[in-house]
Amino acid sequence: xxxxxxxxxxxxxxxxxxxxxxxxxxxxxxxxxxxxxxxxxxxxxxxxxxxxxxxxxxxxxxxxxxxxxxxxxxxxxxxxxxxxxxxxxxxxxxxxxxxxxxxxxxxxxxxxxxxxxxxxxxxxxxxxxxxxxxxxxxxxxxxxxxxxxxxxxxxxxxxxxxxxxxxxxxxxxxxxxxxxxxxxxxxxxxxxxxxxxxxxxxxxxxxxxxxxxxxxxxxxxxxxxxxxxxxxxxxxxxxxxxxxxxxxxxxxxxxxxxxxxx
DNA sequence: TCCTGGACATTTTA
DNA sequence: CTAAAATGTCCAGG
Numbered sequence: 001x002x003x004x005x006x007x008x009x010x011x012x013x014x015x016x017x018x019x020x021x022x023x024x025x026x027x028x029x030x031x032x033x034x035x036x037x038x039x040x041x042x043x044x045x046x047x048x049x050x051x052x053x054x055x056x057x058x059x060x061x062x063x064x065x066x067x068x069x070x071x072x073x074x075x076x077x078x079x080x081x082x083x084x085x086x087x088x089x090x091x092x093x094x095x096x097x098x099x100x101x102x103x104x105x106x107x108x109x110x111x112x113x114x115x116x117x118x119x120x121x122x123x124x125x126x127x128x129x130x131x132x133x134x135x136x137x138x139x140x141x142x143x144x145x146x147x148x149x150x151x152x153x154x155x156x157x158x159x160x161x162x163x164x165x166x167x168x169x170x171x172x173x174x175x176x177x178x179x180x181x182x183x184x185x186x187x188x189x190x191x192x193x194x195x196x197x198x199x200x201x202x203x204x205x206x207x208x209x210x211x212x213x214x215x216x217x218x219x220x221x222x223x224x225x226x227x228x229x230x231x232x233x234x235x236x237x238x239x240x241x242x243x244x245x246x247x248x249x250x251x252x253x254x255x256x257x258x259x260x261x262x
Numbered sequence: 263t264c265c266t267g268g269a270c271a272t273t274t275t276a
Numbered sequence: 277c278t279a280a281a282a283t284g285t286c287c288a289g290g
Binding site: 100101102103104105141159196198203204205239240241242243 | 266267268269270271272273274275276
C-alpha cells in the first residue's frame, strides 16, 4: 500500500475565483495570449520548485516504461471532486458510445465523455468525439494537474466505470493527434481499481520475449503520469474486478495537436 | 469437488 | 499489418 499525504490545499476552491490566484491567471489567458505564455512558463517553474520537495511521487520504471504516481488529492478533496463531477459531467449516448473492434461495432463497457478546448476532437477505434467546453470542476482539476506536473493539457477523456464489471481492454494510446512528448495524466476518483501494463513483445502465444506485466492499484485521488515512450512499447488495461461494487471516474488529460491530423 | 474469478489468447471484419 | 470488443480455455484458491 502506498502511504502518503497529499499537500494541504484550500478546499473552498470552486466557489470563489478570487481566492485562487491560479484561476485568475487562467482567466487572463483569454485576454492576452503572449502574456499568458510568459505567465504560464513562470508558473510552471515556480510550481516545479514548489512541488519538487514535498510532493511524494513514486517512480514506476521498466524497459521502455516510465510512469510517475502520486496521491494528488486528499480523501476529502477527492470525495468532493467526485461528487461535483457526478453532477456536472454529461456522458455520451447512442452512436457516440460505440467502438469498432475486429470489424464489429460494440457499445463500450463504461461511460464516456470528452471535454477540452474549443474545436478539439479525438478519434480512436473508428469513433470521433468533439470536446465539450470545460466545466468549472474539470477546469479546476486540470489546473491542479498542471501545477503538479508542469505540463499543460487541452483535452480530457473521461471514463466512468459503474462497478467492477465495467472495464477497459488492452490497448495503447498511440493516436497520431496526441503530442508524443506530453505525458498522459490519469486522475482516479472513486473506487480503487487495478491497472495492468503489458509489453508489446510479451503478448501472444508466440511472443518473443518474457517480460513481466507491471501492475498497480489506482487509488481515490491519485494521479498516474504515463511518460514517453511508455505508450510506444506497453499496452495497458483496466481489467474487470467483480468484487468492486462502486463507480470509478477516470480523467485522462492529454495534449492534442491541432494540425497533426491523419 | 465445485464454483468463481483472473490471466490470457483468440477472433478474421458494420 | 492493426484492433479501447467479447468470448473461451485453463488454472488456482476457497
